[in-house]
Amino acid sequence: MKIGEAAERSNLPPKTIRFYEDIDLIKPSRTRNQYRDYSDNDVYRLLFLQRSRSLGFSIEECRLLLSLYDDKNRASSDVKAIASAKIQQINRKRQELQSLKNTLLDLVKNCHGDDKPDCPIIDDLSGRKFK
Amino acid sequence: MKIGEAAERSNLPPKTIRFYEDIDLIKPSRTRNQYRDYSDNDVYRLLFLQRSRSLGFSIEECRLLLSLYDDKNRASSDVKAIASAKIQQINRKRQELQSLKNTLLDLVKNCHGDDKPDCPIIDDLSGRKFK
DNA sequence: CTTGACCTTCCAGTAAGTGGAACCTCTATA
């Protein structure tokens, strides 16, 4: 099948699929007229990429995951370790966002939010102590 | 003062400070020998950038915030609106991460994590239904 | 007078695509 159909089936834009080929994540065959020709297996591969990317794995992590996907002798513990590390990463990111949010909430709480130029948020950002 | 000292005082690397100049966030004067020459006000501006960036504001948001910082007649409500929007953004991002995490936790929970090639995580990523 | 720290500019690369231009190919229809 051509790239358009592969795109539909994998929920990935054609541009992204070509990009994945550029970085050697997938290598479809070509027809005589140079059109990319995707097999069902290629589509599975693209779906694998679509799902793992949407779960927050980086391209390099996806590459690793794909190599495990290809490796019929992989240990499930290897895959589990990658997924667990990703969960820890997400936890850290969430905590970081939480603390940013708390700081912003504090700032917003102290800002009267009217038409006057006096603004504790700006004061804080500029480094003026105002507490 | 030269860029090294401005960097120390603002907690920003010199490279980043030069970059901020490239994108017109700050315009220090120059000495005869072409060295950048930062005033105290310049350092406050850099600190403002450092703080707002570290609070998760994008460069363009910082540019807007800086223009409010410069505007002695700004309404504090304008600033408050930007900060509030950012809080909403953070909330959305956190929810997104939470749901990614839940999916990954589910996957990991179902993976025995031993030396055998059978792996529910890979199965799920590849689109095979295994429940 | 040379060494070393620090400064300068410019070019390239990062992550993960997206947008657009210029051009090709196939199918359908007037």
Next chain:
DNA sequence: TATAGAGGTTCCACTTACTGGAAGGTCAAG
């Protein structure tokens, strides 16, 4: 048969927010 349109191709540039490195200039100390 001519042509229009859909969808394919390549390549280059842009995005975000920097970071690294090369090649060279400047200045104070020894």
